[in-house]
Amino acid sequence: MPAEIEYTGKDSDRGKGRPGKATAQDFDDGRQGMHKLFVESKLISATDFDIYWPSVDLSESPSQPMEPFIGVLAAKALVPADQSRKLLCEKTRLGYLPIDKYDVDMELARKYPKDVCRRWCVLPFDSLSKAVLVATANPFNKQAARELEQAASGRIVWYLSPPAELVKALKKSFR
Numbered sequence: 001m002p003a004e005i006e007y008t009g010k011d012s013d014r015g016k017g018r019p020g021k022a023t024a025q026d027f028d029d030g031r032q033g034m035h036k037l038f039v040e041s042k043l044i045s046a047t048d049f050d051i052y053w054p055s056v057d058l059s060e061s062p063s064q065p066m067e068p069f070i071g072v073l074a075a076k077a078l079v080p081a082d083q084s085r086k087l088l089c090e091k092t093r094l095g096y097l098p099i100d101k102y103d104v105d106m107e108l109a110r111k112y113p114k115d116v117c118r119r120w121c122v123l124p125f126d127s128l129s130k131a132v133l134v135a136t137a138n139p140f141n142k143q144a145a146r147e148l149e150q151a152a153s154g155r156i157v158w159y160l161s162p163p164a165e166l167v168k169a170l171k172k173s174f175r
Contacts, residue, residue, distance in 0.1 A: 029056060029120075033140030034069055037091060043079050052076065062118040065170040068137035071163025081162060088160055092139045097159040099125065099135045099169045108132070109173040112151050120144035121163070123170055130154035135161035135169070 031053060039049050052072045067075075070088070074081035089096050104125040109117070112124050122144050126133040132152050136144065139158055148156055161169075 027058075028140075028142040029144075030138045030140030030142065034138065037087060038073075038079070038084075041087075043083075043087075044073065048078060052078075056119060058119075061115050065118045065121050065167045065174075067167060068121045068163040070137050071167070074163070081164075085160060085162065088139060092160070094139050095159050097135060097161050098165060099123065099161040100165040102126070104169055104173065106173055112148065114174045116144065116147045116151070117170060118174060120147070121166055121170065122148060123161075123166060123173065124148070124152075125169070127154070128157075131157045133157050133159060135159050135166055137161060137163045137166055 034053075035046075035049055038044050039046050053069060054066055054072070056066070070079070070081060070084035073079040073084060085096060088094070102125060104123070105127070108127055109124050117123060120141055120143070121137060122141075123135045124132050125135055131154050132148075134148060134156050136158055137160065138144070139160060145156065145158075
């Protein structure tokens with residue numbers, strides 16, 4: 001079952017979407033950060049961004065991992081995956097981890113909500129002391145961070161991973 005998010009908007013906005021539940025405008029899925037990075041740096045047009053940015057339905061339980069935005073851009077030959085990864089690493093200062101070369105702790109991954117991991121394409125892959133190491137392709141997604149922090153017992157440390165490898169690892173972890 002997807003995580004429910006309490007409505008915190010104005011009363012005049014209550015009629016939009018499901019009452020008391022989050023709509024796409026009520027959470028930060030990293031759209032603004034990615035828009036700034038890809039559109040304002042003129043890698044893609046605003047129109048392409050709007051076309052290829054994934055829409056998320058919190059009321060649906062995803063049956064497969066959502067394809068990360070940078071994976072879609074690479075598949076459409078708009079921005080090569082290596083260029084996106086390099087740009088994200090430089091701007092966020094996160095470490096890069098090719099997840100297919102890492103021995104993912106499947107038991108740890110399965111302790112986290114499958115819907116959260118699939119919806120946001122994030123994978124808790126290891127722990128170190130009280131920290132949980134998580135692979136992502138969208139480091140600006142604050143909603144994914146919030147939802148994982150609710151399920152985590154420790155601090156979350158983020159790593160950037162290639163989108164195709166991340167989707168493959170998620171499918172393997174949550175069959």
